[in-house]
Amino acid sequence: MTVTEQPAAETTSTTGPVIDTDVHEMIGDINFLDFVDEPWKGRLHPDNWMGISIPYSWPTTGGLARPDAIPDNGERAGSDYNLMREQHLDAFDIRFAILTGLLYPSEFKVQPDFAAGIAKAYNDWVAHEWLAKDPRFLGSVHIAAQEPEVAAAEIDRIGSHPQMVQVMLPVISHDTFGRKYYHPIYEAAVRNDLAVAFHQGATIETAVGLPPFYIEWHTGISQAWQSQLISLVIGGVFEKFPDLRVAMVESSWTWLPHLMWRFDHNFRSLRREVPWVKRLPSEYIRDQVKFTTQPMEIVENPDHLYQMFEMVGNDEFLMFSSDYPHWDFDSPTRSLPPSFPADLRRKILFDNAVKFYKLQDRL
C-alpha cells in the first residue's frame, strides 16, 4: 500500500491536539538544593558536582540545546517554565507534555545511596517546581535502579501523585535491565499503574564502546535501546508482568522490523536456552512496547516509511515526541511526512499516547 492511496492531511501547519512524550525540564538555578536531604545536600557543590555528562565536545551550534531555547538569564535550556510554555506548549496545541528530565540517578556508576538521595530530591523538585505549575505536565518517577528495593519504595512513595505517569530508566551500556535483580522495579510500576520509559542516558555506548566522533556515537546509540529491549524479553519481564507498559523514548524505531525478524528467527533456533520465555519476542514487543517519534528520520520516499508501519504490524506503537529543548528537536508540524494519512497522523500525535498513558479520563 502506498501513502498516496490514502486520504492525506489537509495541511501540515495545523496538527490538531498533540501529546508530547519527551520534554526535558532541566535544573537551572540551585533552588534544586532546597529539595535535597542531608547528607547529600552538604556534598553537592554546583561548581564541582555537575551530574553526569556526555563525554564528547559538541559539533552542534548550541551544545545540547536548541540555541533559541536558552533563557535570557543564561541558565540551561529547559530550565525556564515561562519560556517553555510560550515557545513550546502554547505555540502548538500541546495538551500534555511528559517531562523526562535528564539527570538519571540510575546511571550513576558510583555511590548508590547518593543516587537514591538525588532521585528522591528530583521527584519532589519536579512535583513542586513543574507539575504544580501547569496541569498539562505529566511526570516521570526518577529512581536509583541500582538499589531495586529502594527504587520500588520511591515508586510507591511518589508514584501515586496524580500527574506521575511513568518510571524513568536510562538506556545505559554497563548493565541490562532484563536481569532478575531489577524485577522489583517493574513490579512496583505495575502496582502503581505506571508505565516504564527508557530514555537515553549520558553513559550510553555503542557496540564499539565510545567511537572517536560524536556523529558516530549519535548514529549508533539506538543499538543500546535494542539491546535493552532484547534483555527485557529474554529476562522474562514481559512474560512475568503482562500488564507492564514500556515506552522506548528517543530510540528511533525504523530498526524495529529488522529486530523483530532477527529476534524471532533466533528464538525459533535458540529458545531452549531461555525456557521461561513463552511467546515469540515480536509478540511481547507488539503487545507491551511503544516508541516515540523523535529523532524522526528524513526519508526521501514517504512510502518507505509507511511500509515500515505495515512491517511492524500495527499503527499504535508510535507516539509523538519533540525532545524540546534539545538541538535535534522535532516540531509537531514538521516531523511527520505531509503525505501520511490524517488518521495515522492523529494516532501518532495524540491517540496512541492517550491510550498508552491511560489519559482518557483527563481529556
Add this chain to the structure above:
Amino acid sequence: MTVTEQPAAETTSTTGPVIDTDVHEMIGDINFLDFVDEPWKGRLHPDNWMGISIPYSWPTTGGLARPDAIPDNGERAGSDYNLMREQHLDAFDIRFAILTGLLYPSEFKVQPDFAAGIAKAYNDWVAHEWLAKDPRFLGSVHIAAQEPEVAAAEIDRIGSHPQMVQVMLPVISHDTFGRKYYHPIYEAAVRNDLAVAFHQGATIETAVGLPPFYIEWHTGISQAWQSQLISLVIGGVFEKFPDLRVAMVESSWTWLPHLMWRFDHNFRSLRREVPWVKRLPSEYIRDQVKFTTQPMEIVENPDHLYQMFEMVGNDEFLMFSSDYPHWDFDSPTRSLPPSFPADLRRKILFDNAVKFYKLQDRL
C-alpha cells in the same frame, strides 16, 4: 511493488549457479603447525593454545557446528575437504566458494607479533591445503591489523595469489577500523585489487557488552557491523579509497534502511565535525559496500523483504552466503523466499558476487 507482481522462480529446489561468499575452512589436525615459523611454532601447543573462542556455552545441538558436518574422525566441522566437497560444493551448483576461516589474528588482544606470525602461517596453509585442492575455492588474506604496516606487507606478499580475492577483517568491539591508523591496510587492498571483508570475530560485543544469554548476544551483534560501517564512512575510508570494495559478511542486512536514513539525517546536522566526509553516508554505502545473505531472516510476508530492497535502492548489494558448516547454515535452495523474482534470485545467488569479486574472466 509486491513480489507477486513479478515473475517468480519456477521452483526452489534448483538454484542455477551459486557463489557462496562465506564458507569456513577450519584447522582440523595439527598439520597447520608445519606452516608456522619459529619462534611461534615452538609456542603453540594444541592442548593449550586454542585460539580465541566465543565465551558463551552453546544452546545449539552441535555447538558452533551443523552436527552432520562434523567429520567421522571427530575433528572440527569444516576441516575435511572431502566432506565439504560432497556435502556442500557438489550437493549444490556452487561455482565458487569464498573461504573465510575463523581464526582471525586481527582480534588477538595480546602479542601482536605472534598474531602476525599466525596470519602468515594461516595464509600459506590455506593456499597449500585448500586453494590448491579445488579451483572453486577463493581465499581471504588474513592479517594482524593491529600492526598495519606488517599487515600491508603480508597483503603484498600473498595477495597476488590468483585465488585470493579479499582481505579479511574481523568485526570486533574494542576498536574501530575507520581510524587513520588502519588506512595502510585499505591502501594495500586497493593496490592488490582485493576486496576487504568484515566477518564476525569471537570478541564481538553489543551495545551492552556481553549480555547474559547467547540468544541476546546473537540477536544483538549485528550492531557491531553497523558501528564498523559507520566508522569506515566517518574515518573517510571510502572518500580516500574510492576503488575500495567492502563486503559485510554475516552481518544481516535488513537494518540497512534504518542505518542509511539515520546516518544521512545525522550527517546533515553534524557534518561540520567531519569535513573530510564529502558525500552522504548512504552514497558511499550504496557505491562501495555489499552484504551477504546469511543469516537470512524468516519474514512472514515476503513483500516486506522485497520492500527492503527498494529502500536500499538497488538489487546489487546482496550476495548469497551459507556460513557452511555452522549451526545456522542457510541452504542455497531454501534461504531466499520462493516468491522472489527469478532475476533477483539469480543476482543474489550469482551475478552480484561475480561483479563484486571481478570473477567474469574465471567463468
